[in-house]
Amino acid sequence: MRTPVEWLAEYVSLPVGTTAAEVADALLRVGFEVEDIHTVPETTGDLVVGQVLSIEELTEFKKPIRFVSVDVGPGHGPDGSDQPREIICGARNFTVGDKVVIALPGSVLPGGFAIASRSTYGHISDGMICSVRELGIGTEHDGILVIDADTEIGIDARDLIGSHDATIELAITADRGYALSIRGLAREAGAAFDVPFVDPAAVAVPGRDGAGWPVTIADPGCGRFVTVRVSGIDPTVPSPFWIRRRLQAAGIRSISLAVDVTNYVMIELGHPLHAFDSGRLTGDITVRRALAGEKLKTLDGSLRTLAAEDLLVTDESGPISMAGIMGGESTEISDSTTDVVIEAAYWDPVFISRAARRHKLPSEASRRFERGVDPAISAVAAEAAAQLLTRYAGGSVVGRSDVLGTLPVAPVIPLPGGESARLAGRPYERSAVVGRLEQVGCTIADPQADPLQVTPPSWRPDLTRPADLVEEVARLEDYATIPSVLPGAPAGTGLTGAQLRERGISDDLAAAGLTEVLAFPFVGIADFDALGLAADDVRRSTKVLVNPLDAERPAMRTTLLPGLLDAVTRNISRGARDLSFYEIGQVFLPRADAPRPIHVGVDRRPTQPELDLLDASLPLQPRHVAVVLAGAFERPGWWGGGRDGSWADAIEIARRIGLTAGVDLRVVPAEQAPWHPGRCASIRVADRIIGYAGELHPGVVERLGLPARSAVLEIDLDALPARATPVAPRISPFPPVHLDVALVVTKEALAQDVTDALVAGGGDLLESVRLFDVYSGDQVAGGSKSLAFALVVRAPDRTLTAADALAVRDAAVARAAASTGATLR
Template identity: 30%
Template sequence: MNILTKWLRSYVPNIPTEVDDTQLAEDLTLRGIAVEGVHSLGEGNGHLFEMDITTNRVDAMNHYGIAREAATIYDLPLASLDAALPAAKSAAAFPVRIEEPGLCGRFTAQVLRDVTILPSTGVVAEMFSLLEQKQISNAVDASNFVLLGMGHPTHAFDLDKIEGGIVVRLARQGEKLKLLDGTERTLEADDLVVADERKALGLAGVMGGWDSMITPETKNILVEAAWFDPASIRRSSRRHGLHTDASHRFERGADFNAAPIANGLVSKLILASGGYVEGALVDIVVPEIAAKTASRPAISLSVKEVQRHLGTTLAPEGITREIVAQYLSSLGCKLEPQTDDLFAASLPSWRLDLEREIDLIEEVARVYGYNKFANTLPSPGVVIAQPTAAAEAAVRARLLALGFSESISSTFASQAESDLFFAGTESKGTITMENPLSDEATLLRPSLVPGMVTMLANNLNRDVREVRLFEQGQVFSGSTERVHEAASLSLGLTGAAQASALYPAADAGFYELKGAVESLLSLFDRGGDHAAVKIVAETPKWLEPGRSASLLLGDKVVATFGELTSAEREARKLRQPVFLAEVDLAYLYTLPLKNVMARELSRYQAVERDFSVLLPDTMQWQTIAAAIEALAIPEMTKLAPVEVFRDAKGKAVAAGQYALLLRCIFQSNDRTLREEELTNWSSAIVAALTGLGGVLRDGHQGS
């Protein structure tokens, strides 16, 4: 929402001159009233604050509420709202009846006669102009001005279009109502409406009706301000797809005691253009609702509890009894001393979010300033993050971003699973449980893969065809006398993998898994002996030969991945291919994480160049990419295969060859690329491709 500092300061006129609007914005933000933008409105007009007010702070969704926060911060008086009206010409009261007291806890009505409908002038026109708020007429603008000023919704009816008195009731099923936006709505039986004796006049707390709106011909007005049940307003607002300024506030709990003040403020603004008051203000209060909102029981507040919860401050005196009383009183609480330590705190009607002692303690901390507390850890003991915490978080975040969901499997495994998934590492030993729960849980797991296979099977057996899972956990080896724990990671996926230019859909799962493993490796700084990445075909027996691989850093195997063997898949009655990976996190955690670097996006046009080349079937993409990247063209920002084509009949492409459509994208951060540069780079790329035995198709030179 937008707040004018000129308007705000009119409610707290004594803010020191050294506190400029920038400082005011910072002080409010530090107290949880976030100012996200400060915009100058020119000499003498102050600034406009763009504010982000949390949904529980409906009291701060207006200028007066923000002013209350400023007054509390600087320990200054807050100007009162003058809603007094001229004396009425008669004592007659306008008839109002509430048929749903549980949904309308308070209703005020004021009759104004012989009014003049004109364009707004004075402070209303000035503030609306600064806010770029649409002006309609003095009567309608008065309602909007009060809403922006002190936060309570109101509505003005053309009194001459009201038949009889006001009735607050539930709509009749199927009842029609034309609203101010020109749409006709069919009402449900639980929609609350403000009506007269014959028809609905408006959807209560959401929007007024067309038939009773203010027009230039209006002479007599009924000003309404009320309190409506939040749940009822929310239902009607959602049902009819209407989110208005009024519903936004009523849904979150309006101030029960604000209705008569808001009514008086609107009436006063309208009367400034002429007219007179007829009859006293009608103010109907439902005691049961008042007891739940404006007259809630006082809360017992202990100063010692405030000090215990909030801890040490940077100031040596800390948070004293006087500070607690000052802050809470300024926020609207009425404090009655009970003992030297205890207060009985009566809660303000505009703060329905305050319910318990801890809420008041949080208010003290907020106004005092979170930045004024010492950086101390809770006692007893000292909290120390594990050395691998940052790496674990980075791995988790990356896999979640890649579409995997985190899972947890059993810490135990069977001997059969160990024989299969731990084969080849028997020298490490397995840990047998002395008192196993069952034959399926005789060992501490030596690998995460058995649990991953079980979780994938459980999903497939429940007709979940597309699954992406990962698990970070400990694996165990050694003996019962000396147990060794190590961090490990398992990945599992099945179903709905997409083909690309380099591989068919049947192989997509393997390459997706390979990409995930390589993405994890990219998180770590692999300098020195760890820089070289090698992929070999030697894999454990639970992976399908020819459809699996191992990844090495130097001479160390850090990951194995591929497709589960068909024999194991059939034994587990899995109806589609399953791809698995196991990563040695303990080894990766010995490497430092890379520092994340951001670079500025280029403002200059990117240029694409495509190369169509015939290559021998034995030529791998890794070799092609390495040859082109070796050219070290800094302006080449992307290199990707677009299409791979083979002709089984050998007509378009000879047997033993394939056609590759290669795309390069060039872009500079500091200039527009010149044609001669692009020509030179294209020639270099062509030379690299022909050096690999490639032949350009149809004399292609890059396009």
């Protein structure tokens, strides 16, 4: 909302000498966001009003040039005389007798454009006839600024063009539609400065005689329809310059007098109007919903197919206006219009908001109607427009009508005496509460009663409960007066065990050279298809958002892999080659038997059964960790060649996660999409699967454009058992015995099973077991493989003999042989 301070000052008694910056600060203090302050650029030297005396067309040049004689008033002629000045001008939008703005030689226009007498096109140009753009008061390209015919010649044009004025640009929130007007902002400025405010809508209007135009309201979306008919106007009369200047300062383009006065009243009072050419109306006006197949060509030239929910203004010919949004071409005001019907209606905000978005047709009118217009001033607004129209274009008002539908009823809100202090955090005197609410426009039945019975004004549909009234008091009394007191923080217990474990895992992965990412947390069917998930895969069962951020990814993720892989492909598309990413985040797994969530109001705390039911309706939300290794995992350098990541690296990272979490993880071969069926392992705690690791399926790699043999892992962190209280390890002071054992097993045997058997057979003296080689060449029987293990044997209380160490080794091998069929190689 662009608000000229001069216009604002007509209705609020600003203190003498108040600057635009001070007005902006005051509006900011009472809750309005100030975006900018616009001022007219300075012009130095003589800038006067002149009148065109004659125009000579110079046709010998490539473009049309005019040699103009202008009366610039006493003492402003050449050498201080009263004689006219002669000026070269290329614009063609003015005629003999027009009043224009003249920059005399020696003046400097905005942008440092100095004016001087100079020879051009074979004549002396003694000054400059100015356009809106050259004066710095607009950006129009329509030519010279032509001002009102009754303007005195020779006066300083600065006051005329508003060089002393400034415009404050405000961002108005959706709940304060009343502030999209000079009326609303002047009221706020009056409250901010605590000075008198004069309501421009507080005027008497003539009675309704029913002769405006016959109107029938056939839909509850229209609460009031006021018409004023004006006949006999002169369609050639231009809008007075003061109206054009104010509209331009407010960001509205001047079109014609009939349209300009409706826009002027809309900006001043906040009530949009529409003008119909009564000669083009056919029969009575009816407000109704659109019929199937109806179309309307709106004023922007677009032929629009209407929906059944659209609210229309119609006559016997069909739709003539999209209610509250934009009029139709069939009844548009033209250059020959002499009879006008001015409409001032109240429309339900919901209808207007939905229609404007449905047709992608926002307008100044819809912007106000969808935020709530004051229905009490419809007649005032229509009458104001009619009076301006007849004042400048002649004619007369020949009829007025006012048809009522169902208007909103203002609630009576009880406000207990201590409510303001309870909600705002500081006490307020009763007189301050009453005074501020009256400044807002509220009516209070008895200022001494408790609770106060407060009726909001018709222009404030946002005031519906006591908290809204307290907010008005608090902002007008200044939020800065509310003390900032931090509540006492209870003694903290620190991070939970799960939080500490998660941070430890994240730190360890980062230390291993991986980069943490926060991927887009929503997925779509295409993501699951790219991963090659089967139609019945449980991960395809998702919760779909009602209002998704991305229409192609409307569901909450059930796995971290789509977002993580998307981050990899995006980086590859931007030239990255070797990537190692990880993410720790929630996934959302719908429950098969989840109850429907219940609606719980905000007037009380939910009961425990209600909370339990709400919790049960939510999907499970475990935290997962996922890793992607694409390209080189170890980069080449002077130390040697590099190495691409593989399934072994993904599994080793899984082991690192288990080590950091203090949990022994088992690795067992598995098949699970989207992993390669021969290079995938399940990650287990005992026999419970908590995740998978390995290389991606070649089809997935190809579909996503990833490097060959890219590896991924995903583990459910919440499935890890709680870590036991750490105990410092006992370090034996006695020397270890290092032994190597090579066991031959079938190719189907799992190294993890052999390792478990060695540990179980070795007993307490077997300190550690590590697989360091796997061989399946010619030196072992077909269908077999050799697993080589490094054993560390040590006693806590003595030095072991060779016999002791060999006994431990033999017991471990015997157990492995019994459990897995292993034979010593």
